Amino acid sequence: MSNVTKVGVVAYDPKVVTIWEGIKDYFTANHVAMDFVLFSNYDAQVDALLDGWIGIAWNTNLAYVKVHRRTEGKCGVLAMRDTDVGFTSKIIARAGSGIESIRDLKGKRFALGSRDSGQAAILPEYFLKKSGIDPAKDITTIRFDLDVGKHGDTGTSEVEVLNAVTKGDVHAGAIGDQYWARALAENLVDSSKVRAIWTSPGYCHCNFTVRAKEDEPRFARWTDTLLKMDYNNPSDRKILDMEGLKRWIRPQMDGYRVLFEAVDDLQFFD
Amino acid sequence: MIFNSSTSIDAESLSAADGLLVLITRALDKLKPGEILEILSDNPSLEHDLPAWARLMAHQWLGTTAKDGRRSHRIGKGSALRMLVDRQPDWGQHASIKDGRFETRDWLLGHAAEIRERAQPSDGFAPRGAEVEKGGPDFSFDVLDRNQAWSESAAEFYEQATAGQWDGSRDIPWAALRPLDEELERAVCQLMTFLAENEYSALYVPAKWIARIHPHFAETVLFLSTQVRDEARHIEVFVKRALANGGGLQFSSASTQASLKSLLDQEDFIQASFLLSVLGEGTFLDLLRFVEAHAPEPVTREIARRTRIDETRHVHFALDHIRHALRGDGTLKPKLRQAITDRASVLSGLKGLNPLVEESLVILAAGGLSPGRLPAGMKARSQLYETMNENRIRRLVSIGFPDSEAQEMSELHTPNFM
Numbered sequence: 001m002s003n004v005t006k007v008g009v010v011a012y013d014p015k016v017v018t019i020w021e022g023i024k025d026y027f028t029a030n031h032v033a034m035d036f037v038l039f040s041n042y043d044a045q046v047d048a049l050l051d052g053w054i055g056i057a058w059n060t061n062l063a064y065v066k067v068h069r070r071t072e073g074k075c076g077v078l079a080m081r082d083t084d085v086g087f088t089s090k091i092i093a094r095a096g097s098g099i100e101s102i103r104d105l106k107g108k109r110f111a112l113g114s115r116d117s118g119q120a121a122i123l124p125e126y127f128l129k130k131s132g133i134d135p136a137k138d139i140t141t142i143r144f145d146l147d148v149g150k151h152g153d154t155g156t157s158e159v160e161v162l163n164a165v166t167k168g169d170v171h172a173g174a175i176g177d178q179y180w181a182r183a184l185a186e187n188l189v190d191s192s193k194v195r196a197i198w199t200s201p202g203y204c205h206c207n208f209t210v211r212a213k214e215d216e217p218r219f220a221r222w223t224d225t226l227l228k229m230d231y232n233n234p235s236d237r238k239i240l241d242m243e244g245l246k247r248w249i250r251p252q253m254d255g256y257r258v259l260f261e262a263v264d265d266l267q268f269f270d
Numbered sequence: 271m272i273f274n275s276s277t278s279i280d281a282e283s284l285s286a287a288d289g290l291l292v293l294i295t296r297a298l299d300k301l302k303p304g305e306i307l308e309i310l311s312d313n314p315s316l317e318h319d320l321p322a323w324a325r326l327m328a329h330q331w332l333g334t335t336a337k338d339g340r341r342s343h344r345i346g347k348g349s350a351l352r353m354l355v356d357r358q359p360d361w362g363q364h365a366s367i368k369d370g371r372f373e374t375r376d377w378l379l380g381h382a383a384e385i386r387e388r389a390q391p392s393d394g395f396a397p398r399g400a401e402v403e404k405g406g407p408d409f410s411f412d413v414l415d416r417n418q419a420w421s422e423s424a425a426e427f428y429e430q431a432t433a434g435q436w437d438g439s440r441d442i443p444w445a446a447l448r449p450l451d452e453e454l455e456r457a458v459c460q461l462m463t464f465l466a467e468n469e470y471s472a473l474y475v476p477a478k479w480i481a482r483i484h485p486h487f488a489e490t491v492l493f494l495s496t497q498v499r500d501e502a503r504h505i506e507v508f509v510k511r512a513l514a515n516g517g518g519l520q521f522s523s524a525s526t527q528a529s530l531k532s533l534l535d536q537e538d539f540i541q542a543s544f545l546l547s548v549l550g551e552g553t554f555l556d557l558l559r560f561v562e563a564h565a566p567e568p569v570t571r572e573i574a575r576r577t578r579i580d581e582t583r584h585v586h587f588a589l590d591h592i593r594h595a596l597r598g599d600g601t602l603k604p605k606l607r608q609a610i611t612d613r614a615s616v617l618s619g620l621k622g623l624n625p626l627v628e629e630s631l632v633i634l635a636a637g638g639l640s641p642g643r644l645p646a647g648m649k650a651r652s653q654l655y656e657t658m659n660e661n662r663i664r665r666l667v668s669i670g671f672p673d674s675e676a677q678e679m680s681e682l683h684t685p686n687f688m
Contacts, residue, residue, distance in 0.1 A: 177322035191285035196318035234405025246328040
């Protein structure tokens with residue numbers, strides 16, 4: 001078993017099994033022994049990584065920040081999705097609410113996603129603060145705490161934020177750009193009621209985290225094999241489509257800085 | 271990636287939620303990876319919407335600038351293929367339409383005209399000529415060879431079949447039925463029962479093969495579907511005639527059932543088509559002509575006439591199909607002969623034609639059970655059997671069997687006719 005690379009993944013949805021069975025088949029076909037271990041939440045996965053139960057954790061950005069703190073910055077990163085770079089949060093506002101910019105949010109009802117969602121809660125709160133809106137005093141926040149502990153880039157709480165703005169239960173709300181783009185493309189947005197009024201600076205989302213930077217070479221074969229998945233190969237394409245990327249890329253760590261700042265500023269882990 | 275400015279679209283004030291993404295997607299489809307699409311817009315939300323969408327679709331977001339009081343958004347086309355295909359679909363086809371008709375044989379255009387020697391299981395239900403995305407499932411069609419499944423004339427037979435459809439409720443003069451002598455009515459009802467059960471096999475056999483022939487050989491599949499439709503109508507009118515005039519459905523014999531089941535059990539398309547359509551339906555043509563000639567009233571006569579016209583088409587299609595297959599496969603002839611022999615041995619322990627049917631043929635030809643007319647009925651039936659045998663031999667010779675072999679094969683054919 002020692003040669004089998006164990007990858008932790010959070011089962012936020014049944015399709016996670018389909019995706020990872022596909023990835024495992026891909027690795028097997030490429031003569032790299034790997035298996036995946038399902039976790040019901042990121043905290044348990046982070047513990048398992050640090051305890052050495054798993055070698056690699058497929059982490060959401062917040063879980064990565066947690067590992068980073070607990071290893072005092074010694075953890076390493078192997079790869080991420082092309083779509084994990086340049087992720088943004090959007091503020092969407094109800095038409096007719098008079099909200100054209102962040103300043104206009106003062107005194108309004110504002111919806112946020114799950115408290116552990118980077119894109120729909122933590123970063124929006126942080127960016128609001130930086131723009132001079134104190135979420136605790138200047139606005140009334142409504143939170144949709146769904147799937148707490150498993151929040152990846154597909155949070156169900158973002159659906160609730162969009163619904164709340166559409167129905168007029170709140171004046172505005174925060175969601176990730178990935179859900180916003182999907183909602184636009186799938187005709188889930190009533191443009192007479194909701195529109196995006198603000199986009200955050202870009203940041204990074206998920207990555208494959210290892211316990212220590214020194215471990216990265218030990219997983220080099222695994223990483224190289226992953227990076228060779230090809231969107232122009234039909235069987236790879238199925239997996240990549242389900243996991244929401246066109247290609248795996250080497251880590252781009254700049255995009256996590258803002259997340260460290262936000263977590264510190266909001267004292268999220270304290 | 272180097273981005274070159276290429277194309278511009280004016281989106282007016284259309285929102286990303288209301289169709290703009292379709293407009294952009296179609297515009298990007300016309301560009302090569304790396305080329306740039308400019309979207310001119312008066313909608314202020316796009317600078318938030320388009321970067322998110324571009325990222326999701328793996329296009330490059332190149333930003334928004336002011337231009338003549340409007341906004342200019344720029345997207346660089348990414349390199350991910352939307353459809354994994356080897357070549358681009360056809361474009362610019364114009365079929366020949368003569369006197370307002372688009373004949374099926376004239377649809378052999380562009381990629382649709384490329385008939386492969388062997389069909390690809392993964393092409394599945396895609397119409398021939400469409401570009402099929404890679405990664406689809408392999409279908410379980412097992413008739414994949416052009417020589418087995420395609421012939422030039424299939425389109426023509428299909429055209430004839432669609433033109434020849436009729437309505438079993440409307441096109442038979444049902445109102446012309448009058449009470450018949452009871453024994454004559456009983457004979458008609460027994461023959462109708464027999465005809466209907468045979469036509470069930472003639473429906474199920476092609477239906478089974480439709481599900482196994484690759485759609486690449488569309489003309490054959492379409493023709494067989496008309497055959498299925500024809501047989502459905504034949505079953506309908508035979509059953510209706512049995513029920514319409516004071517009689518009812520009569521006996522179905524074990525030997526008939528065994529004979530018909532052996533057709534359905536065939537596991538080779540050409541052999542099944544040979545046994546069913548060349549020999550079985552071929553023999554039925556003479557039977558239907560006999561019923562038409564001796565029908566005691568216009569309803570039975572019209573039923574026999576109309577069904578015979580349809581069956582003639584099935585026989586001609588099968589003859590053409592088998593001639594075509596024989597030209598391409600030198601080993602086929604002995605296999606066809608073997609198929610008859612094998613079927614004869616499967617059926618060897620069984621009695622011949624249902625005696626109730628045999629008697630009904632005599633009674634029909636005699637116009638009843640009158641002793642004075644029965645000899646003529648007996649003679650007519652013998653004449654029918656002779657005609658059936660002669661015509662079977664003629665058909666076998668027409669597809670290339672020598673006279674003596676054709677005679678032997680005809681004699682081995684099931685006494686059940688079908």
